[in-house]
Amino acid sequence: MQTLAFPKQTTETITTQARFLGEAIDCRSIENNYECIATLPSVVKVSETGIAVLFPYGVVVLFGLSQKEENNFLKELSQYVSEPFSNPEMEAVEIQLNPEKSERVKNGVLCLKKYSVEHLQIVADVLAKTVVLAHYEIKLASVFDKIEPFTASLQKNYRLTQPGEELLHELGSTFLFQYKMVARVEIIDKPELLWEVPELDNLYSRLEDEYEIRERHMALERKLDLISRTSQTVLELMQHRTSLRAEWYIVILIIVEIVLSVYELFIQRFI
Incomplete structure (x- = not known):
């Protein structure tokens, strides 16, 4: 049985964005500071209507956070990011709850049949990879x-x-x-x-x-x-x-040595 990510969620649309923050994220430390509601990948509850999915290779995917919640969470998260990027790559998508439609992206909107933690983990995995x-x-x-x-x-x-x-x-x-x-x-x-x-x-x-x-x-x-x-x-x-250059140097040295030897013989014979 799948777990609802937002049991008290009333809105049908949530904003989502993935950020590649750095070379690695210390997911375990974040899990200790927030309520962890799932693993593989780690999912932590940021607010009543917002969660974050964390990947150890440096990506975080945010679901349903307000601008203030997002800023505060990213600020706290920054201390657990190794070798942060100065200009993190980002991908955003709007998710719409619609049990009647097929689950796919259309016109920049992703339709899901329900906001289960497992659904959002799958979405996060693909956004993280992109x-x-x-x-x-x-x-x-x-x-x-x-x-x-x-x-x-x-x-x-x-x-x-x-x-x-x-x-x-x-x-x-x-x-x-x-x-x-x-x-x-x-x-x-x-x-x-x-x-x-x-x-x-x-x-x-x-x-x-x-x-x-x-x-x-x-x-x-x-x-x-x-x-x-x-x-x-x-x-x-x-x-x-x-x-090849070294070989030419050797050849030149041999030629020089031969010339000097001939010159020495010439001197000895005629002088």
Whole structure:
């Protein structure tokens, strides 16, 4: 049996927003300070008509909070956020209670048949994933801008202008992005909650399609792979050029040594 998120809720519409606040959230500390009404993911009661869903990888999803409640909660939450972002990614949606309509997003409004905690956890899971994807889409665009001069220099056969250390840094960044999306956020995995409430699987699938979670994840994976292969190719080329340069130095030294030896023999023979 599903639990109502707002037993005293009378309004049919609630505002919802997801925020990617930082690298991690200490959910346990928040649970100790608020009434925790569900787990996996953690759901805490902020007010009579408002809840927050917390994800350890740095996302919070707020349901039904007034502007004042939202500001106060985010201010308190900030002390439990590790490595906060200066400009957090955000996604907002209006949720409408309508038992007669199918549960889907239409014209920017998400219709739900009831405001159960489980329904809102599923919504929160998808919104959390979409803000994480948006965050890394921007990050990867920045990495592409830095990698582009390398590919241009390869095409024109010019000298590589960027130090290998910086290229290694970009390569490390792509591996870190991949780790965070796959190991921590588990973008393409269904939430564990669906094992307990399989009847919400259709809702999750519709929302996953609506926000193009799998398509965006695949696009990011392709970009990560391209950046990785480009970086490795350029680094190998730089290594090859360094090795070739060293070989030329050795050849020049051998030639110099031969010339000096011949000169010495010439001096000894004719002088």
